[in-house]
Amino acid sequence: MNTVGSGAVAPAAPESPGSGPAAAGPGRHLMDEDLARLPGPRRHLDMLEADLRAGRSCVWYFPDPVVESGRADFFVRELTHRLEAVIPVPGVVSLADRRAGPASLPAQRAPVAGPHEPWADTGHGQDTVLSDDPYSSLLSRLAAPSGSVRPGLAPATAAPTATLEERLAKELGVTGDPVETLVGQSSAGQAPPVIVVRCWDEASPEEAARLLRVAQATFHEAGLPGHARTRFLLTARATDLPRATLGSQGRAAVHWWWKVWTRLDTEVLMAWRSRSAVTDAADTLLRRVTDAVVAEVCGPDIDRALALRATWDGGALGTLRHALSQVLPEPGAGSTEPVPPRRLSTAHASAPDAEIHDAWARGAVDSWDGRIHPAHGHSLLDxxxxELRVLVCHAQNRVLLPLIEEARTALIHLVPGMLHKQRFTLRDFREKARSQHWRGTEEAAVPDLEELELGGLSYAAHMLALTTTQRHRLRTLHTARNTLSHRTPLDHDELVSLAEVLTTDWTAD
Incomplete structure (x- = not known):
């Protein structure tokens, strides 16, 4: 089957070389810079920026895989680049230690040359510590994981880890209470900064939550108005903060990496990374259908969507299942757990419900297109x-039904001129083409032309002067409409035939 694209008209790709999706071909790795340009993440960052600029502190929760991949670090940087007077507090846990849990011993990170930037990275959030970093000497004295001694270092001795307040004080250049310092600066008329704490780089889950509570209480007691208060941005996984912090923290706004990705994000990505251009209208439509299937099947898993699109050119359901098995990751420990509830109320909520909170935290589910969608659809391989048939049918319906409706409307406009007027009147045709639900009811009103369905038009087709090609076109539309209405996906041959019909005018012959 022909490959599927995004349609005849696609969003323009960014023109700056190397700066966006246009610079990365279909086989290239998805760059985080691509994601920052998509509608879903941009809208999510806009909400966080609005809260911070309004004087509210924010707690920002991410699923574990988003943090472990480094994408959370990237989006934190994207947000802070929009703000002024940002003070990031360096953490004490490296990316390599995140999987071990928040209480693991910090690992030493190799010093590199270059200007100091606490969040400088060479990959997806892989932190680097600089030779002049004020915490490198502390980290160099800590033992490596499993008790081994890192090459080139003297045997480590037990050393206390600097607390979050001590590290914040060092960033502020003070030796006393950093919160009191921030109050004094605000009272003196200085612009309040944004203090950023990446809780996944903290060794103690309680420190960040306690700092936020103490700071907000102190600001309140000092009588500082909201616009003069220092704002805190705590970014975390669900396990990085105490359960109590999952709720509201006074004036703090709680944001979740939930319901961020949308169908539009997937479609825009695939449009940016379009395949080779085609001029055939039917082939273009087939590409649209295949892209819609990819988006429906992969949902919020945008990396998998691009991989599946590069692997599957369309075709039978079996070929789709085989391609999906090639791009899905190996089933993890949680893949055998029961599928969480998929209530619409949960999908439309602003945060993952308690019933699916753990599944969300491990990256198994997300809210996508108004429903709970598994991130990795291993169940589709059965x-x-x-389930896979239903998703394919949904995708085909989304693309094809509006076009079938347009073809029905176009035929209705031609009916008056196609009637065998010597034998039938327009009223005769309308009465003959009534829906089967109306037939047999003598008192039923004769429907208007616009109300006639494809089934009725086919039933009364003998009253029209149709060519053989037009009769075939009408039968194809009627059959496809019935098939899709019964939640049965069209097979390859039916799709090819329907694509030809939908891209040909009724009067073309």
């Missing part, structure tokens, strides 16, 4: 399951 040949006995109808």
């Amino acid at each position: 040949a006995d399951s109808q």
